[in-house]
Amino acid sequence: MKRSTAAPLGDEANGTCDALSTGGGRHDRIDHRNRRNAPADGNGPRAQTCAAAGADESQTLKQTAYQECLETIAAIWSDEGGASLDDIALMATINSVLANRFPHFYWTGFYRVCGDRLVVGPYIGTIGCLLIEFGRGVCGTAAARRETVIVPDVHQFPGHIACDPKSQSEIVVPVFGPDGDLIAVLDVDSDQLDAFDEEDQKGLETIVGLFEKASW
Ligand code: SME
Numbered sequence: 201m202k203r204s205t206a207a208p209l210g211d212e213a214n215g216t217c218d219a220l221s222t223g224g225g226r227h228d229r230i231d232h233r234n235r236r237n238a239p240a241d242g243n244g245p246r247a248q249t250c251a252a253a254g255a256d257e258s259q260t261l262k263q264t265a266y267q268e269c270l271e272t273i274a275a276i277w278s279d280e281g282g283a284s285l286d287d288i289a290l291m292a293t294i295n296s297v298l299a300n301r302f303p304h305f306y307w308t309g310f311y312r313v314c315g316d317r318l319v320v321g322p323y324i325g326t327i328g329c330l331l332i333e334f335g336r337g338v339c340g341t342a343a344a345r346r347e348t349v350i351v352p353d354v355h356q357f358p359g360h361i362a363c364d365p366k367s368q369s370e371i372v373v374p375v376f377g378p379d380g381d382l383i384a385v386l387d388v389d390s391d392q393l394d395a396f397d398e399e400d401q402k403g404l405e406t407i408v409g410l411f412e413k414a415s416w
Contacts, residue, residue, distance in 0.1 A: 266403025307389035337361035342372035352394040371396040
């Protein structure tokens with residue numbers, strides 16, 4: 201199977217990709233840039249049209265980035281006999297592909313379900329806490345609800361566990377195994393506020409959907 205390169209986001213399409221590095225913050229930067237050509241009040245129709253076009257374009261780029269990550273992970277899996285390995289190998293591969301593709305993914309990793317708590321698994325980033333009770337923090341909340349939790353500002357999330365003070369926003373996605381059991385959560389932190397949106401949710405949920413297809 202062909203491997204896509206999953207090149208890092210950053211300098212393609214000039215400002216558009218720097219815009220890609222965040223969710224809400226990104227939109228702020230696009231608005232600001234387009235206001236240079238806007239009427240003096242900065243709120244004219246041209247500014248709004250440009251901002252909307254920039255936002256659409258950056259969402260499309262983000263979709264493409266996630267699709268390429270998915271293809272890269274699936275290709276590595278297929279090329280290197282991943283189906284005979286285990287979920288730890290897939291977690292490590294997913295972390296590497298995502299962290300290299302999205303420079304604003306400051307901490308990318310998995311917490312595995314072990315009994316009634318979460319235990320840290322493979323990750324890329326500064327030291328993560330080892331154990332998280334179900335229902336505690338963002339990870340424990342996503343695990344207890346069995347649904348994705350997006351936190352635009354971690355300082356506003358009651359019970360947020362601050363493993364690294366640089367973390368500003370976070371997304372946690374539940375990971376299900378082939379039997380539909382919750383086996384882990386994928387936790388991604390950004391050092392920028394409001395870095396994640398529905399497009400990230402869609403992209404990450406699709407990628408961790410690979411665990412449901414696993415046969416080990
Ligand atoms: N912030 C998480 C804890 C894990 S670290 O961010 C790596 C939480 O609140 O669950």
